[in-house]
Amino acid sequence: MRFLLPPWAYWEPVQWKTRKSDTDEIISNMLGWDITDFGSGDYYHQGLFLFTLRNGKPGVDKKPYAEKIMIVEEGQETPMHFHWSKMEDIINRGGGNLVLELWNSDNEGRLSGSRVVVRIDGIRREIDAGGSVVLAPGESICLEQGMYHRFYGEPESGKVLVGEVSTVNDDTSDNRFYEKAGRFPGIEEDEPPVHLLVSDYKQLDSYG
Secondary structure, rough: OOOOOOHHHHHHHHHHHOOHOOOOOHHHOOOOOEEEEOOOOOOOOOOOEEEEEEEOOOOOOOEEEHHHHHHHEEEOEEEEEEEEOEEEEEEEEEEEEEEEEEEEEEEOOOOOOEEEEEEEOOOOEEEEOOEEEOOOOOOOOEEEOOOEEEEOOOOOOOOOOEEEEEEOOOOOOOEOOOOOOOOOOOOOOOOOOOOHHHHHHHHHHHHH
């Protein structure tokens, strides 16, 4: 899709170690490569590939926004969840179609039977609880706090390049999964990393 990443996306581990004092915003705000299977053990059935381009941290810096780019395979599910604080636009940047299943949540964090009101490219749309929205390339949807969403690439339409523009993002505490899931599952390393994941930053001193 010719979506270009910043130069540090391709740094080797030793470069991170030598530039540690200059990259505190990247490390602290968890910018960079991120891959998860949500603890499923079956990445291509339930998983997501992400790169966080920009992000702020309340009380630390002034940036109130975040941006991610993601790759979603056909039929590859990101499980049902909502965000306590983050409001986001999910954007189909190209490739196949992206399917989103939507529910409101009640005060106890359960699925609500109420109809869901969303904005698709600024146009109001109302759907039944658990109903689906299909985003074709170029289309976007705004998801408010507390709105449950599950998404996947529509089968036989091709993998999808998905953008996310949001308020600041904290994946360590802001995700409320409907069923138990692990946002940052453990990885058994069987060879040295070529590029670091955001979960690797905490052990920078062990590289190189």
